[in-house]
Amino acid sequence: xxxxxxxxxxxxxxxxxxxxxxxAFFGFVTVPGFIGIVxxxxxxxxxxxxxxxxxxxxxxxxxxxxxxxxxxxxxxxxLVERHSTMLGGEVTLYALATIAFVGFVAxxxxxxxxxxxxxxxxxxxxxxxxxxxxxACAVMMRRYRxxxxxxxxxxxxxxxxxxxxxxxxxxxxxxxxxFTERPVRALNNxxxxxxxxxxxxxxxxxxxxxxxxxxxxxxxxxxxxxSLDWYRMIVMRIEPFTTQAILTDSIRTDLSYxxxxxxxxxxxxxxxxxVFGFDTRNNIGFFFDQVLYxxxxxxxxxxxxxxxxxxxxxxxxxxxxxxxxxxxWAINSLYRNAGFLLRPIIAVSAVAFxxxxxxxxxxxxxxxxxxxxxxxxxxxVLLPFLLPSKTIMLPEPHRATRSRQEPLPGSHLHGx
Numbered sequence: 140x141x142x143x144x145x146x147x148x149x150x151x152x153x154x155x156x157x158x159x160x161x162x163a164f165f166g167f168v169t170v171p172g173f174i175g176i177v178x179x180x181x182x183x184x185x186x187x188x189x190x191x192x193x194x195x196x197x198x199x200x201x202x203x204x205x206x207x208x209x210x211x212x213x214x215x216x217x218l219v220e221r222h223s224t225m226l227g228g229e230v231t232l233y234a235l236a237t238i239a240f241v242g243f244v245a246x247x248x249x250x251x252x253x254x255x256x257x258x259x260x261x262x263x264x265x266x267x268x269x270x271x272x273x274x275a276c277a278v279m280m281r282r283y284r285x286x287x288x289x290x291x292x293x294x295x296x297x298x299x300x301x302x303x304x305x306x307x308x309x310x311x312x313x314x315x316x317x318f319t320e321r322p323v324r325a326l327n328n329x330x331x332x333x334x335x336x337x338x339x340x341x342x343x344x345x346x347x348x349x350x351x352x353x354x355x356x357x358x359x360x361x362x363x364x365x366s367l368d369w370y371r372m373i374v375m376r377i378e379p380f381t382t383q384a385i386l387t388d389s390i391r392t393d394l395s396y397x398x399x400x401x402x403x404x405x406x407x408x409x410x411x412x413x414v415f416g417f418d419t420r421n422n423i424g425f426f427f428d429q430v431l432y433x434x435x436x437x438x439x440x441x442x443x444x445x446x447x448x449x450x451x452x453x454x455x456x457x458x459x460x461x462x463x464x465x466x467x468w469a470i471n472s473l474y475r476n477a478g479f480l481l482r483p484i485i486a487v488s489a490v491a492f493x494x495x496x497x498x499x500x501x502x503x504x505x506x507x508x509x510x511x512x513x514x515x516x517x518x519x520v521l522l523p524f525l526l527p528s529k530t531i532m533l534p535e536p537h538r539a540t541r542s543r544q545e546p547l548p549g550s551h552l553h554g555x
Contacts, residue, residue: 146317147201148467150475151310152493156195160188161379168384169375172435175376181387187444190457194464202468227523229276230481233285235518238290240264251299255272267296268510269518271308275483278312286312287301298311300349302494303479304340309338310490318474343377378440382498385442388431389449396426396449403502404449422502423449441500463496482517 162168163185167177223231227443243266270292284450293305313331344364346351351359363369374380388394403422424441426449433437434553443463447456468490477485490510 143281144199144203146314146319148470148489149195149202149316151490152463152467153192154513155494155497156191158193159379159382161377161443162383163188165374165380167380168387169380171381171432171439172352177380178248178384178387180383181390183390183398184383185389187386187390187448187456187460191444191460191463192505196470202471226480227526228519229280231523231526231527232273232276233267235522236257236266236269236289236292239269240295242266247299248453250297252353254350263301266292267301267304267516268305268514271304271311271487272483272511272515272518273309273487275315276480279315279479279483293309295302296362297342297345298349300346300353302346305338305342306494307487309335309477310473310494311483311486314486346372347376348436353388378498382440382442385427385431385439386445386448389427389445392431394430394449396423398423398426400446400450404505406502424500433536440498441503442498443500444527447498463493467493480519484511484519487511487515501541 141176162180167179167303170176170178176243239262244258246262261305270289274293275288277283277289290308293308297305307554313335317331348360348363351357353364381482400423424439427441427445428435429440447459451458470485470493474482474485474489488508491507491511492504495507499507
């Protein structure tokens, strides 16, 4: 955080790991389903936290010792020029994302405004996939008015009680805007840090008041927002404290799982697996709920490190930690060498993997990756290829803006 180094996907992995290992700084986790009841972290759980962070730092050091790639991205700001035309993939993506939002609002309006946690169908999954990619694409192409529009689409989703799509979009937008191979000090960008903390604060606080807000109980909302004790209670209820409870409880009970774990991972690669008869309900998430938290009447968020422990003990957990630490290296290379229209998909899918792997496990993350790549490639590559029109004129052509530094060889605006 304080050392100068490139802002890249290693940065995302490190910050997301620190965020989800926050309970280690407090020494306790929250028992899911019981407000205010905490449990000390098992000593061996600290070893798991240290292992993940240490491997990220080690692999990052090895990555930074390697000479910078010739012809790669050195500064994302020098690679984009404003054009008087939109690429066909852009037009298709923006149109489909807008249609997805309209469909989501039209079909799910009663759920959006109703109190309680929404339970959406496929229309929400399509919306939550296409709109973050469209936002990331608009940020990369510097079409900030469109980016703001898609951000407002996502704000409606947050209002309804869902935060995932907003986190994916904003995380992807940040990495697209600031991805660089030049050494920088991440904590020096105060605007980004403060904006990120403000968004995180809003997302955390709103989750605790959205039921009262949507119920019209504004007096309760004001009482909670003005209570310091309520904010202290929130700390014990935020996701890291409950998801890390799964790991510490698995270690405490020496829990093991012999169910269809790897089979379900393969099912996650099959679109609409349940339609084809695959039973994905008997998974490790339900196992944790039934064995560790039978008193809870809702699904507890997953934990990849607990998954590794209950299936293969410390060897599998260590292997997962190593793969996680190595993945930003591969993603950096993929993003750097990909064509422009693939970078929004890479950015959104990578944020989903690096950030949400701590609270979803592998199975749901596989499903997310299938959605992002399937719908993203369809909107940006396949459908524009089938349509006769490839570009569209903007009403007010922009003058091409060149940076002090010319784009490096291998940086292709129109690549896919």
